[in-house]
Amino acid sequence: xxxxxxxxxxxxxxxxxxxxxxxxxxxxxxxxxxxxxxxxxxxxxxxxxxxxxxxxxxxxxxxxxxxxxxxxxxxxxxxxxxxxxxxxxxxxxxxxxxxxxxxxxxxxxxxxxxxxxxxxxxxxxxxxxxxxxxxxxxxxxxxxxxxxxxxxxxxxxxxxxxxxxxxxxxxxxxxxxxxxxxxxxxxxxxxxxxxxxxxxxxxxxxxxxxxxxxxxxxxxxxxxxxxxxxxxxxxxxxxxxxxxxxxxxxxxxxxxxxxxxxxxxxxx
Numbered sequence: 001x002x003x004x005x006x007x008x009x010x011x012x013x014x015x016x017x018x019x020x021x022x023x024x025x026x027x028x029x030x031x032x033x034x035x036x037x038x039x040x041x042x043x044x045x046x047x048x049x050x051x052x053x054x055x056x057x058x059x060x061x062x063x064x065x066x067x068x069x070x071x072x073x074x075x076x077x078x079x080x081x082x083x084x085x086x087x088x089x090x091x092x093x094x095x096x097x098x099x100x101x102x103x104x105x106x107x108x109x110x111x112x113x114x115x116x117x118x119x120x121x122x123x124x125x126x127x128x129x130x131x132x133x134x135x136x137x138x139x140x141x142x143x144x145x146x147x148x149x150x151x152x153x154x155x156x157x158x159x160x161x162x163x164x165x166x167x168x169x170x171x172x173x174x175x176x177x178x179x180x181x182x183x184x185x186x187x188x189x190x191x192x193x194x195x196x197x198x199x200x201x202x203x204x205x206x207x208x209x210x211x212x213x214x215x216x217x218x219x220x221x222x223x224x225x226x227x228x229x230x231x232x233x234x235x236x237x238x239x240x241x242x243x244x245x246x247x248x249x250x251x252x253x254x255x256x257x258x259x260x261x262x263x264x265x266x267x268x
Contacts, residue, residue: 008118011112015116020081032127036134063132070127074123075157075226078161083164083174083178085115091172109259113161116161128149128150129147149233155245166258166262190223195212217247219251
């Protein structure tokens with residue numbers, strides 16, 4: 001456990017040294033400055049007159065309108081900035097030095113994985129907490145449920161990052177894993193969710209229906225994690241359906257299991 005923590009902390013320091021952490025921080029600060037300027041120039045919202053919204057409180061709706069696109073941006077930036085952690089570790093010289101240390105290969109890979117998540121978690125926490133403070137101070141409404149968004153974004157990233165780690169081990173590069181993660185998040189997951197939820201009744205071919213159903217349950221549910229699950233958490237409601245969370249978690253565990261199995265047998 002001590003070795004794992006040291007490797008995780010080392011990955012965080014590596015992110016700082018390679019300016020990954022600083023890049024995230026600068027983007028977050030710019031977003032907070034713009035958000036603060038927008039709200040400083042806006043008029044107060046009357047909670048009593050605003051009426052009910054799909055999120056319950058009108059201020060929660062304001063928060064979601066701001067953070068929903070920011071959450072997607074955070075995830076896109078997180079995928080880009082974390083994609084090189086494993087390939088850099090596998091470079092000649094780096095991997096030789098690491099393997100000479102009294103740590104197992106499992107610990108090395110888990111350290112890189114947890115370190116990448118820690119980098120993203122700290123940056124997302126800074127951004128979401130900053131936006132929450134700006135809105136809370138502006139409207140004198142302290143909605144602590146809103147901070148749960150940090151968990152949903154970090155979990156979604158953790159699922160996609162397991163893919164980046166796997167393809168990083170296989171190819172010793174960052175491009176393929178990053179492209180697949182982007183493809184799932186931007187195109188495949190939303191498409192499968194829409195096909196299953198909206199168009200399934202109009203599809204007559206049974207094979208095509210079964211194929212969509214199979215892919216839907218295999219592929220991580222990033223669309224629902226960043227959609228329904230995030231909205232429920234932000235508005236203080238219970239998660240209505242845990243299936244997207246559990247199947248995505250199963251995907252994460254399976255993907256990391258395969259990555260570790262390949263890494264154990266890889267020659268350097």
